[in-house]
Structures are given as C-alpha cells and as structure tokens.
Amino acid sequence: MKIIREVIEELLAISKDNYPLEFVALLRGKKGVIEEYIFLPGTEFGHTSAIFRIDMLPLGQKIHGTFHSHPSTNNHPSQQDLSMFASNGNYHIIAAYPYDMGSWRCYDKLGNEVRIEIIDE
Ligand SMILES: [Zn+2]
Incomplete structure (x- = not known):
C-alpha cells in the first residue's frame, strides 16, 4: 500500500490542531494507493472513543482503512481500536x-504492523 505524501502530512497537521482530542478519518483511494481522507458526519471525537458511522458513507467509495490520532506518545492499537x-x-x-x-505507524486489521510507502503525487 502507498500513501500520497500530502495526505499523510495533512492528517498529521489536523491531528496536531485537534490535540489533546483524538482525530479520526477514513482513508480512501484507488487500488493500492491512499489518495484522500474523509471526515464522516456523526463521527464522535474523544480520548477513548473513535466511532465511525459507516452507514453514512456514500455508496461506491473504496475504503482502504482508517486514520486516528492518540493524545499520547503511544501509537499502538487499543482493544477498542x-x-x-x-x-x-x-x-x-x-x-x-x-x-x-x-x-x-500503520497496522492491518489484526493489529500487525505493516509498511506503507510514501509517494509524491
Ligand atoms: Zn487508538
């Protein structure tokens, strides 16, 4: 999987702006590349809850995964994550x-760390 540099840079900047609150978004794009992120209506922000309303997502969008920030230096997934x-x-x-x-860090759905390549568009 690859991610466009501008996308990860923007996500990090938004995370910084939202600190100490947790920031969450869905990652989407074409096959093999994360090209953009989406804020979903109804997403709740908070230290312990990052709840997606997947039913709010428009039809036909290819979702690669999620992004969220932690208000600490720990970037490992919790059970809730x-x-x-x-x-x-x-x-x-x-x-x-x-x-x-x-x-x-990036993880697969089981919580194993995976490598993502950063590309310039
Ligand atoms: Zn988390």
Whole structure:
C-alpha cells in the first residue's frame, strides 16, 4: 500500500490542531494507493472513543482503512481500536504525539504492523 505524501502530512497537521482530542478519518483511494481522507458526519471525537458511522458513507467509495490520532506518545492499537479496524478496511494508521513523520505507524486489521510507502503525487 502507498500513501500520497500530502495526505499523510495533512492528517498529521489536523491531528496536531485537534490535540489533546483524538482525530479520526477514513482513508480512501484507488487500488493500492491512499489518495484522500474523509471526515464522516456523526463521527464522535474523544480520548477513548473513535466511532465511525459507516452507514453514512456514500455508496461506491473504496475504503482502504482508517486514520486516528492518540493524545499520547503511544501509537499502538487499543482493544477498542482493533474492533474498529475489523470492519473498516485493512490499513489503519495511528499517529501519536508529536504527530511528525516519525510518530505514526500503520497496522492491518489484526493489529500487525505493516509498511506503507510514501509517494509524491
Ligand atoms: Zn487508538
């Protein structure tokens, strides 16, 4: 899987702006590339809850996974994160404080770390 540099940079910037609140978004794009993110109406923000309303998603969109921020330096998925991952695609990025290029990781739906390549559009 690949992600466009501008997309991950924007997600990190929004995470920083929302700190200490958690920020969540869905990741979408064409096959093999995360090209954009979507905020969903009805998404709840909070330290312990990142709840997606997948029923609010327009039909026909290819969802690769999720992005969310943690208000700490821990970028590992919680049990709650894993249950959210399971039904929202197979690539899940968690960004931790201070939300720079070195503080995020990507996981598959089971919580195993996976590598994502950053590409320039
Ligand atoms: Zn989390």
